[in-house]
Amino acid sequence: MSHLTYSEIRAIVFDLDGTLYVCDRFASDIQDAAAVYIAGIKGISHAEAGLLMAATRLRLAEESGTVQTLSAVCTELGGSIQELHRFFESTLRPEAYLVRDERVIRLLERLAERYSLYIYTNNNRVLTTRITNYLGLEGIVSGIFTIDDTWCGKPDEGMVIRLLEKIGLAPNEVLFVGDRYDVDLRVPDQLGCPVYLSQNLEQLLRLENLLVPATLS
Numbered sequence: 776m777s778h779l780t781y782s783e784i785r786a787i788v789f790d791l792d793g794t795l796y797v798c799d800r801f802a803s804d805i806q807d808a809a810a811v812y813i814a815g816i817k818g819i820s821h822a823e824a825g826l827l828m829a830a831t832r833l834r835l836a837e838e839s840g841t842v843q844t845l846s847a848v849c850t851e852l853g854g855s856i857q858e859l860h861r862f863f864e865s866t867l868r869p870e871a872y873l874v875r876d877e878r879v880i881r882l883l884e885r886l887a888e889r890y891s892l893y894i895y896t897n898n899n900r901v902l903t904t905r906i907t908n909y910l911g912l913e914g915i916v917s918g919i920f921t922i923d924d925t926w927c928g929k930p931d932e933g934m935v936i937r938l939l940e941k942i943g944l945a946p947n948e949v950l951f952v953g954d955r956y957d958v959d960l961r962v963p964d965q966l967g968c969p970v971y972l973s974q975n976l977e978q979l980l981r982l983e984n985l986l987v988p989a990t991l992s
């Protein structure tokens with residue numbers, strides 16, 4: 776990743792969950808809520824739904840050769856992504872777990888002086904707004920792209936192409952940052968965008984050092 780021509784970058788597109796914050800308890804709450812939703816439509820227990828989803832995720836991953844999203848598993852099991860997200864909106868409480876981190880706020884504030892910042896997430900707009908407000912990031916980013924814009928979850932080439940058109944930049948000018956290569960980064964990478972895998976706070980904070988040319992650091 777250190778060989779990328781970072782000097783061409785004019786915008787950064789961040790994934791949200793697992794990238795701009797990492798919270799295992801909230802991540803497992805999302806999986807639990809999805810299991811409750813699937814249990815409801817299948818008429819099975821919460822525990823059975825959890826096992827069914829895990830088995831389905833594994834089967835789809837083996838068939839496709841890539842990591843599978845919750846959206847893909849939900850659809851495969853006959854669920855509706857819209858309904859799943861309405862259920863998320865009414866049950867999930869990110870505020871109960873997330874912790875505002877001043878280091879992330881300051882990082883994005885400094886990056887925003889040099890780049891346009893965006894969020895592109897498989898989360899929905901209501902929860903994304905609540906999470907970014909709670910984390911103190913809402914005023915720093917120039918735009919947010921959520922799953923309810925199209926109801927096509929990442930990875931989706933059409934959405935990345937539309938996103939680049941909306942931002943008005945060429946692929947080589949837009950850096951994508953995410954915690955799952957197959958979900959967040961493979962499509963932008965194939966389209967010619969620089970990408971950066973960040974799966975914890977240390978990796979996220981290191982992004983700034985990679986972006987600043989050596990002569991300025």
Ligand SMILES: [Mg+2]
Pocket residue numbers: 790791792793794953954955
């Ligand atoms: Mg993520």
